[in-house]
Amino acid sequence: MSDDHSADDGSYVVVARRYRPRDFTQLVGQDHVARALQGAIETSRVGHAYLFTGARGVGKTSTARIFAKALNHPDGPTANPDNESDVAQAIDSGEDVDVIEIDGASNRGIDEIRSLRANVGVRPSRSRYKIYIIDEVHMLTGAAFNALLKTLEEPPEHVKFIFCTTDPEKIPITVLSRCQRFDFAPVESDKIVQRLREIVEAENNTVEEEALELLARRAAGSMRDSQSLLEQVLSFSDGHLTADHVHTMLGTADDQRLHRLAEAMAARDAAAALSQIDEAIAEGVDAGRLAEQMLGYFRDLMAVAVGCEASLMRYAAASMHGALGELAGRWGLQTVLAIVGLVDETLVRIRHSVHARVLLEATVIQVCHLPDLQAISDLAAASGASGAKGGSEKKKRAPVASSAPATAPATPQSSSASERDAVNVRVDSAAEPISAHQATSNPAQPVASAAAASSPPPAASPSSAPVGQASSLTGSSRSPAVAQSPAVAQPAAVPQSAAVPQPAAAAESAGEQAASTTSTDGYPLISSEEAKSGWSQVLQEMDPMTATLAKAAERVDSPEPGVLRLVFPGSSGLALSRCQMPEHKEEILRTVARVTGRRATLQFEATAVKKAEPVAAAKPKNRNRMQRMREIQANPLVQSCVELLGAEIVRVDTPRG
Structure with missing residues (x-):
């Protein structure tokens, strides 16, 4: 299994070289490669170029030498070469004239590859094949690879190429496609331990099992690294290798x-x-x-x-x-x-x-x-699950955001005290506005929203309930400005009888009067006068992008308490569709609540006259270009784009068809 410790001149041969595998049976951890190469030899399906890839020390070069010995066996290619033959011994020592090993890292230029191409046509001296083993082939330059391509694709019948590399990603695809590729896996730790034990016994030493496991784990799948570490520790020990020796030495x-x-x-x-x-x-x-x-x-x-x-x-x-x-x-x-x-x-x-x-x-x-991140994660998951359940229940009560407010009877006892506390804490402790993205990404937010939607305001604090409720139902926590704004504080003056849902036995006239100013769950509703008078202020406070789209509405009113209707001209289909997107609807509702202190649901309409606007495209085509330019410049949406984006009209194209 091993050679003598030293050569004739007394020089020492390291363990990794002395116990290098010499045939396919000694190859550890690469059984799939050994079987494939042996099968290729036995079935006469030997290719002209092979690529061996894998981490350092897993047996790529050793396998290349074994494969070369099998191909150049004196009695013909065989899967089990005789290691005692002159050819096999010359290949093992790296001195065979027909098996040329080239270091790709130090012979990486085009001149070396040109020399290789010039010698390829020369037939082998004594063997059947001239075999080129190029180690670290990925180090070759691009020009060297290009010079090798033609020879690699159609080499003479007596030439075989075996490439070894630890980084196949650096090899051009044109080279990869001309080779049979074999991937060498890291050697398993138990197989490394077994091989190291055999080496220690061959060296007439003893070893603790824990020490071998430490060496195997430290080698990280590299058989050569494990053997080098073993030799290092053997030189430190006195014949008995222990785990303490390994830790001390390494x-x-x-x-x-x-x-x-x-x-x-x-x-x-x-x-x-x-x-x-x-x-x-x-x-x-x-x-x-x-x-x-x-x-x-x-x-x-x-x-x-x-x-x-x-x-x-x-x-x-x-x-x-x-x-x-x-x-x-x-x-x-x-x-x-x-x-x-x-x-x-x-x-x-x-x-x-x-x-x-x-x-x-x-x-x-x-x-x-x-911090205890696992506890935080579990709490967030539980909150998210509760929020999803509450959100689904809220969706059942109000499936369409732009429709009229739901009239489901209030259930003052349906929510727990913890849910009401979560709502109050979330509203009163908000230090700054929360964006729509943050509100939806916060797992605790759906719980607060669901609680606010299903529970009435506490009767003990009628003055503060409308403000907190209006803020949570519009999809965002209120900002400090909301808390200090007189307009928002205005609902605090609403009588307690209007803020609390009326009992079923109350008079019908009192119920109708309460419904005209508040919803069934106690929220103050916007009226037509407030919608018209406060719309200009709402546009000023709104996000610029949403305000640009909302300005296209030609009329704003409230057909019934709590409903804010935006009427768009028929030609403003783009602005109408963009305003109906969730982010713009939420921004409008938040701004209305912040400016007026009232709750509202949105309703969008388009005028019938403007819907017939496409007929205008049938106007005589002999209108001059300047007239069309003026009409386009007067379009509200175009004006908004010019103002917001700093754009200018450079061309007017006549519609086709």
Whole structure:
């Protein structure tokens, strides 16, 4: 399985080279590639160009050499080459004249590729094929790739190309399409552990199982990296390899230390957490390495938090699955996700700083002072579910926003005290206006709206109820200006008998009088006089874009209390349709409530005379151009666009047909 430790001249050969796989059976972790290449040889379906891709140290170049030995076997291509033949030994040592290995990183120019093309036509010296193995092929220049294309597509029958790369995305698609691609997967940790155990036994040493697991996890799927780390630790030990040797040599912290650090952070004990970091650094653990281990630890904690088994843990020992599950239950998934983000950002900063310890300690203190994000997430989810239920009930009561107010009987006892409190707190504590997007994105908002829609104002505070209710029903929390505006405060003077729904036994005349000024749930309604007198002020207070569209209405009135009707000319179809969009309707209702202190629902109409406006297009076509220009300039919508956007009319096109 291995060669002698040293060559004839006494030079030492490293473990990664001495225990390099020499045939397909020794190739670890790449069974799918080995079976495919063996099948190609056995069925005589060997291609002219192969591309091996994968991370470092997973066996790409070793597989290329094994494949070359199989193709150039003295007795013909075979899936099981004889490693004792002269050809196989020459290929293993890199000295075979017919198997040329080229480093793409140092021979990346067009001159090297031209030299390769000139030698391609020369037949092999003693073997069946001349095989070119180009390692790190993605390092070749664009001109070198272009020079290689034709030879790569139609090489001589005696030439085979094998490309190896860790970054296939940098290879031109024209090259990729000419190769058979094989992706090498990272080697599984248990297979790395098994291979390392075989090497330790071959070296006549002993090892703890935990030490092998640490090396395998540290290698991150790279067999060559694990063997290099093993050799490094073997030189430090006295023949028996322990987990302490691994941590001391590599400057890493053990799993228990990481868990104690996490426990201190979960207990929000920043002083204890900093003491753990100080103790680890005093024992030789690098601060940057400790941050990397923290990221891996919290990755496993994240996996346990979502219900993964111990087999999916990649950085902590499988025996810690139970302890991680208990810690994940205390922290919650959302908090763990936030910690992963914080540690990742810290690692980026550490790579560009010389103060790794300070950055790590600052991050640990941040984690200790994180709020309970899982509890916040659960509360938001519960509020969102309640809001969705309340919103659906409100939609059943008032399905069309622009229709007349619903006349469903009031149910003073239908809402709970907590819902009424949520409404009052939301109205009275608003410090600034909330946009429509914020109102809809806030999960607590639907709850407040539903509560306000289903419950009457508290009888104990009749003066403040109309203001808060008018603000919440128009889709936005009131601003400080609303609270101090005399117009908004005006509804406070409404008698309590008008603010509270009348009982069923009340006189019919009293009910009709109350309905003329308030809705069934106690809101003051807008009247025709208020709609006409206050419309100009409403336009001034409105959002400029919405105001531009609303100015196209030729008449504003209120056919019945609480209904604000905008009548548009028949030619203003665009302005009418845009005003009916939810964002513009909400802006109009909010502004009306802010200026007049009254509740209203919108109703849109278009005049019949203006609907016949398309007939005007049938006017004689001999009108001069200046007349058409003046008519277009006089159009209210065009004037609004010119004023709002700073535009100008540059061309008038005559309608076709």
